[in-house]
Amino acid sequence: MRELEAVETVGVVGAGTMGSGIAQVAAVAGYDVVMRDVKSEFVDRGFDTIRSSLDRKVNSGDLSDDDDADAAVERIEGTTELAELGEADLVVEAAVEEMEIKQDVFADLDDVTDDDVVLATNTSTLSITTIASATERPELVVGVHFMNPVPVMKGVEVVVGEKTDSEVVELAHGFSEALGKETWESDDKPGFVSNRILMPWINEGVRAYDEGVATKEDIDRGMKLGTNVPMGPLELADHIGLDVCLDATETLHEELGDRYTPAYLLKRKVDAGDLGKKTGRGFYEYD
Template structure:
């Protein structure tokens, strides 16, 4: 039976994008975060995104209003008791995510699927925080969620075939392309992408070139739509650092060692676009 009711935990950029995408497929969605102001910001991001679609003629005002009505903002964790699917999009910290999954395991229906939008952390380890590891799976959406077509589907050690097939079917329903990957640090996308970004930051750290020059080389010479330094700012330098640390810890290989300059910028609170400053400044 197709999934009709879903909850998204985390009303940030990724969570709000996931909620919008689910609602666009006709699903009833609950968008949860710890406080009302954060949830309201998430709803505002969705509204802004939909306004752009209206202005481009890709949807109507009526469809926009109907979609927003399908997204219910909440701050009460118990509100997700009837969800058939919960997608967690909390900060990239294992202890935070495990705590959420343990609470969900107690609150949700026995057959509810618990999915994580983690970009690098172990699905098997997340599943171990519950008594339903066969219902735990990774759904790694790409940013910006409403636009990017890929979803990495990650099976933990105990994820059942039925859970995988339901999520694969749902991903197709969302108009996305599901790609199955194994549960290893960084999966496929970030195991390849993040070391490239980290190496780009090393070239700045070692004085080889300025950020603008690094990005120009990769855009003009390698045909990348966005340079790796600008992409790091877009993703969030704190997220980049967290993923590199997961790779470094998971594989124990020095090639995954985070660049000291990346660590320094995160310590300074220069996290990229979301804070107005990273390797570039943003108004």
């Protein structure tokens, strides 16, 4: 296994919301980054997202000037070829949240990267152990679950698979901290810490709204004022994406039983294509 001090180039699989965010924070921290997605337009969109995010960082004073933002972008190489991640000293996968796809990616990463390279997954609900089983190095596979949006959120959940080596766990914590994040650790149980608790909270908020307990505004306002959270459950669901919430809840339901049954209104919204901020309409409407 490569030590953290030897990590110079970080590979990122996926240039979507999570992948581009991970690539951004790694580049800002001084790492060279290879960001890969399956189509060039996805890679280009990832760069657009990164540039917009860095511009906001400059305007807010989080980055000192445009030169720092430009330098970060220049440290990122975009590609559609997975083989180009062969130069990486550490790889973080942020592909679609489907087990078969993730296992295919990890089997390919096993082939194209050096045997001592740690392979991390950003999965929010899927088993690290099952993902790792697609490789010949399950002891070098670990979960590093970044929160969305990655450049803003402070936390990273480190998830330990059945065969994950303790030194790999330490590297995952250290790498996350090198990106300016704080970490907590979870065993490889469904939903880990964050989504095992968060998804039922959102799901019950949806049920309360559907059953007429209160207006959506008062449900969110009550939770913000009553529990000091920055967003209520319906507002947060829109922010995450209702399809993402439904997928995570269905995974928890499959693994843990009826207490995680998705709310009917959540399923209806997803079927209608009202997925939250990204589609302009969820529980609320957005410009």
